[in-house]
Amino acid sequence: MNAQARPPVLANGRSYAWPKAPTIVVCMDGSEPGYIEAAIAKGLAPNLDRLMRTGANLLAKSAMPSFTNPNNISIITGRPPAVHGIAGNYFYDREAKEEVMMNDVRFMRADTIMKAFHDAGASVAVVTAKDKLRTLLGKGLDCASGRAVAFSSEKADQATVEKNGVGDVLNFVGMKLPDVYSADLSEFVFAAGVKLLETRRPDLMYLSTTDFVQHKAAPGAPMADSFYAMMDRYVGRLDALGAVLVLTADHGMNDKHLPNGEPSVVFLSETLDAQFGAGTTRVILPITDPYVVHHGALGSWATIYLHGADRAAVIATIRKLDGVDEAMTAEEACARFELPADRIGDIVVISGKHVTLGTARARHDLTGLTEPLRSHGGLTEQVVPMIANRKVTPRAGHDLRNFDVFDVALNLVQS
Secondary structure (H helix, E strand, O other): OOHHHOOOEEEOOEEEOOOOOOEEEEEOOOOOHHHHHHHHHOOOOHHHHHHHHHOEEEEEEOOOOOOHHHHHHHHHHOOOHHHHOOOOOEEEEOOOOEEEEOOOHHHOOOOOHHHHHHHOOOOEEEEEOOHHHHHHHOOOOOHHHOOEEEEEOOOHHHOOHHHHOOOOHHHHHOOOOOOOOOOHHHHHHHHHHHHHHHHOOOOEEEEEOOOHHHHHOOOOOHHHHHHHHHHHHHHHHHHHOOOEEEEEOOOOOEEOEOOOOOEOEEEHHHHHHHHHOOOOEEEEOOOOOOOOOOOOOOEOEEEEEEOOOOHHHHHHHHHOOOOEEEEEEHHHHHHHHOOOHHHOOOEEEEEOOOOEEEOOHHHOOOOOOOOOOEEOOOHHHOEEEEEEOOOEOOOOOOOOEHHHHHHHHHHHEOO
C-alpha cells in the first residue's frame, strides 16, 4: 500500500499523513537562530544555507517553560504541557511530599506520535543524546518487534536488540561512547541517524541532541561554529539520502551573566525566607536535571509552592525584585502557557533575558561553570528556528509552534 492509500494516523487529537518518504524530525537542543546565522555567514554551514533558501526557513515558538523535557515531549506528542503533563525537568509532588525528577514515563499523560505510527504498522526510530529522555520519547514502542528503535548516545554501549531495537550500537554507528559533557554526544545522534537511514530507512525518525555547546558558547564563538559545521555535514548527508528533513529546537539560549562574568541570579528563597519566614514557601527550579554542571540549575523560570505564606503578598514581593519580568498565579500561567495545573505550584516566576532564578546561594554548586553562564527557560528563549529541506505551505492564521513540527513534516511539506 503506498503512502497516498494509507489512512492518516491520529495522535492526541491531531491527524498526520503517512510519510511519503523516510521522514526525519530533528530537535537541535538550545539552538538560538543566531547560531545557524553565524555559521552560515562564515561559510561553515552550506547545507543549512541551501535548505533555508530552497526549502523552508521559518521561526516558531517553543512551549513554556523553554526547557528541554517539556519541549521534547511537546514536539513528540504534538501537544502542549497541559495535555502531556511534563511541565519541566523537575517538580514538587504534592501527594508524595517530595521533589522529584519528571523523567519517568509514569508522569506522561499522552502517547507519542511515534507510538501512533508504530501501532499503525510504520517503522520508527528515536535517538536522543541523554538517556533521561529516551524512556519518555520511546514510550509505548515495542523495540522487540523489529519495527522500532529507541536508544541514547549516553548509554549506547548498553543498548540491546530486545530493549532498544538494535544492539552493538558503538560498532553500528562507528563511534566510541561519547562523554556526556561533550559535543560528541550530539554528533553520535546524527551519525546514528545517518546509519539508520542507510541501513533500515525507517518511515519516521526523531533525533534529539544536547545543548552542552550552547551553554558554553555564544553564536559565532569558535566552539559553536565548529558544532554547527559538524551538524551541517550530517544535515547534508541526511538530505542526500532522500529523506524529508525538518529541524527545530526545544528552546533558545542567552547570556545570563554580569559584566565581570559572574552568574546573574535572583535568589528567590533568600528573599522569601527573610520576608515571610523559613519554610513558608518552596522554590522549585524546573531546569534541574542530572546534568547541572553546565548551568548550575540556574534558568529563567521558577515555580513556588506556598506552605503558609499569602500568595498575593508573595507575588507583590517578587514583582519588586530587579531582574524579574513576570510573577503570576498558577491559574494565570496555565491559561497563558497551556500548563498542567497540578504540576506548577501556586506561583510562576519568569526572569529577564540576561537574568536567572535561583533558590539560595549555598544550594547552587557553580564550580562546574568554566565559562560565563548561558541558560534558558524564559520568554526570551522561546523563539526557535524551523528549517525544512522541502517547501512548506503554512497554515493560514496559525502561529507556528515547535510542537507543530511533525504536522509540518508530514502534512505541510510539498512533494
